[in-house]
Amino acid sequence: MKVFYQLVYEYQKELRDLCLLTCSDKFEEKIKTSLNNQKINHLICPLENNKINVFFGKPECIEIIKQFSCEKLNNLTVEEDFILGMMLGYGKNQQYQRFLAKKSKII
Numbered sequence: 001m002k003v004f005y006q007l008v009y010e011y012q013k014e015l016r017d018l019c020l021l022t023c024s025d026k027f028e029e030k031i032k033t034s035l036n037n038q039k040i041n042h043l044i045c046p047l048e049n050n051k052i053n054v055f056f057g058k059p060e061c062i063e064i065i066k067q068f069s070c071e072k073l074n075n076l077t078v079e080e081d082f083i084l085g086m087m088l089g090y091g092k093n094q095q096y097q098r099f100l101a102k103k104s105k106i107i
Helices: 001-010 024-036 059-066 079-088 092-106
Strands: 019-022 041-046 051-057
Touching: 001 051, 001 059, 019 024, 019 059, 019 079, 024 041, 024 051, 041 059, 051 059, 059 079, 079 092
Parallel strands: none
Antiparallel strands: 019 051, 041 051
16 A cells, blocks of 8 residues: 555656556555545556556546556557556656557557
8 A cells, every 4th residue: 555655645746647556456445435535536447366457647647548448458559558658657768669669560
């Protein structure tokens, strides 16, 4: 839960537009309650092995994620993967290189 609280802090300080936490589903209710109490938009996606992906942040970012083609992150299109990386605040140059590398494998 330390990582969750750190991400909430960073979001509230506007250091991040979108946060992603992968954790055990045993924390789901506690996380949901905390995000609801703080009026933070979120989306929780169940994974295999009793885990969840918790996305939270700006409403626009959550809406974009809802429009992605699938819930499994490893099945995102190259474009969706790029958009997600940018919203999560990953390094721009790293994202550019990752996009080009993935795109060249498709062609």
